[in-house]
Amino acid sequence: MSADTNTSTNGIVSDNRASVHETAVAEIVEMITAKYTEEGARNFAIGKRAFEHAQWQKGSINDYGSGDFDKLMSRIRDEVRIYVSIKAESIRVSDWTRCHVLRELVRAEIADAADSLSMFEYLAIVGKALHFTSKDLEGSINEGWLDMIRGVAAERSQGTRVTREDFTNRIQATVKRIADAKAALNPAKAALEAAATAVKKQARDAAKATEDITTSLSDGLAKGAVTPEAALSILENVAKAHGKPLPANAVGFDPASCTLKDCELLALAMFSSGKYTEMVALRDKLDKMVSAIDKARAAGRASEPAKVAVAA
Secondary structure, eight states, X not given: OOOOOEEEETTEEEEOHHHHHHHHHHHHHHHHHHHHHHHHHHHHHHHHHHHHHHHHHHHHSTTOOHHHHHHHHHHHHHHHHHHSOOOGGGOOHHHHHHHHHHHHHHHHHHGGGGGGSOHHHHHHHHHHHEEEETTTXXXXXXXXXXXXXXXXXXXXXXXXXXXXXXXXXXXXXXXXXXXXXXXXXXXXXXXXXXXXXXXXXXXXXXXXXXHHHHHHHHHHHHXXXXXXXHHHHHHHHHHHHTTOOXXXXXXXXXXXXXXXXXXXXXXXXXXXXXXXXXXXXXXXXXXXXXXXXXXXXHHHHHTSXXXXXXXX
């Protein structure tokens, strides 16, 4: 069904297609905004109800521990999947619960201005801003984060728009400010933590690279798109391109880069494998090559002009 894009006033027809277009876009944007706003509100309500039940469990179970909280969150998630075909990671009951706790802690400081942040924004900071113990079901706001939240809430209360990009930049700035403050208090500890973080990141990057390579090779071999020989050739070429040729034990004997030790290992390997015929063939071939080189060297020395000693 199409909208009438022509209007007539006193017999004069005008085109209002631009107005129709803008109105439709505005309506669609409003519908989508309402969808995500309602979704965020539902997730907060779920988090609140889950937290209330966890508190009830804590008062009803002897020796309540963090494992009991985790079991409750997992059970809720798994039972939802009985009725709804959805990925487990999409049912973030534990995260929604923590966001509820964080928002209520913020509410105690800045009242209902805490509601100016969406569920998506609380999810983006909850891992950094909230200290939460699932054993005691208690939380506190980590130092530095209340100021950031208060700043966003204050700007929005004045009608200033805080975009997702701006919000992300504020998160990064807050993380840096907190790290700088800790470094100023204890430079040695900060340096140690920074080094440990770098090592962990390097390990994560290495693990991810290994996983990606393994997955790609596995898929390629399974589909017949790559052969073991081709995979090894690709690896060797990439390594050489970066100035990091593979070791001999990874690609076999490499005549272009072999050392005396590599030659000895080759001879020993052939001997241990009983490759007598191959050893004889290699010996005869090498004898001829060495003899040719020796003759060429001798001829070269003979053709050099004689050196005459000049008396002082």
